Amino acid sequence: MYPDDLRYSSEHEWARQEGGRVRIGITQFAAEKMSDVVFIELPQVGAQVSFMQPFGVIESVKAVSDLFAPVSGTVVEVNTALANTPEIVNSDPYGQGWIVLVEPKDPAELQKLMSPEQYRKVVGEVST
């Protein structure tokens, strides 16, 4: 449920290093908690995002939540598929349901995020 190659934020975003860039999404825990994602407000390509500051909004049928950037930097790509099929965040949060790709200002920020092990504890999943 919480892949080993990701870093995790306290606000339930994940970050994956891909070459020099960082792909960002929300965790399965967050996706399940939201359930039925129906709208995602994305930043534009070129927008600046800051560490643990809101960069977008995700809405389910019932709830509105901010998206927090797990790393500072410049948005180089947004997942345009989310406009018409936001539900892929629920069905495939670490794959097709990614949200933005960021050119990080300081990749060392990722070390401030949680390891998979730490995050599993936070969401109450004890590894065996």
Added chain:
Amino acid sequence: MGNDLRQTSLYARHVALGARVVEFGGWEMPVQYAGIVEEHRAVRTAAGLFDVSHMGEVEITGPGALASVQRIITNDAGRLAAGGGLYTPMCLPSGGIVDDLTVFRTGEERYLLIVNASTAQKDFAWIEEHTQGAQARNRSDEWGLLALQGPRALGILRRLTRSDLQPLPSFHIITGAEVAGVDGCFISRTGYTGEDGFEIGTPWDRAPRVWDALMEAGRPAGLAPVGLGARDTLRLEASYMLYGNDIDETTTPLEAPLSWTVKLEKGEFIGRDVLVKQKTEGTARRLVGFEMTERAIPRHGYALRSDGTVTGQVTSGTFGPWVQKSIGMGYVARAQAKPGNSLGVEIRGKKAGAVIVKLPFYKRSG
């Protein structure tokens, strides 16, 4: 959660079904089981079962029962034969709405009022205060209440009762019914979803037995347990008012789209003077329905703009899982309250476009 929250007799069922439980009106209630969208679709295409035991029941009995009911409500209970019912607001002298409720005539001098959970205490005090020549009894602790809703509701419930349901008209009630071997139930053809369906009153402790029998009988038909989340999206698509959001003590039935429930000609009732005046002069604002014209979801409390100025607020809003549109309701100045008129909804500091549409957003065919 606080210790003073109440649970219905079905609480263990909800937990066993994996429901997400939330506080609602002082009760711990299931907000969703499988998910709001899936539950919503089940009700539109098959059937859904809701625990609404948190709702309040008040009985008024005695020679002054009809006169008391007539004093309390805006609709006309005088036309009800035994077994008949209606939907109505009850108002303050100001015309503001104390609550909206259903009223059934269950006997010659006997009326059953079903009120909202969050206002049940206030409602009973109000009803008792204005009951004369009759007795008002709060029977909320005695009645469990289930709602079975959807195109397959009739087929499912028929298997569990000998009462003849097919000819039961909308807003009519059968009392003293046996359902799933439980005596002393009532069955009304009412609901809050926009679908055909029934509400089934059971003795409080027997609700689990009726629930289990319905779940079992409904399984082949695709019956799903449905929580408060889908209850809200279903009622909003069907454009039913939610007390506390769309209507409250500061709004009148004539500002809300409830003028059809105000029967001025029936004689005196609480709030009549103000409502007569509003009817004559027109209200300053009206509740309208709107659809978003851009991708955004309106939510309760967002400002509504028209011609550059704030004209009101969103009272209810959601993405409609069946209509597949972002929909909402809210009060706007009367001059602007026309289908086709443009509105702006202020969403996180930005204005998103919307257009006023005729209610309801969803109406079942046939």
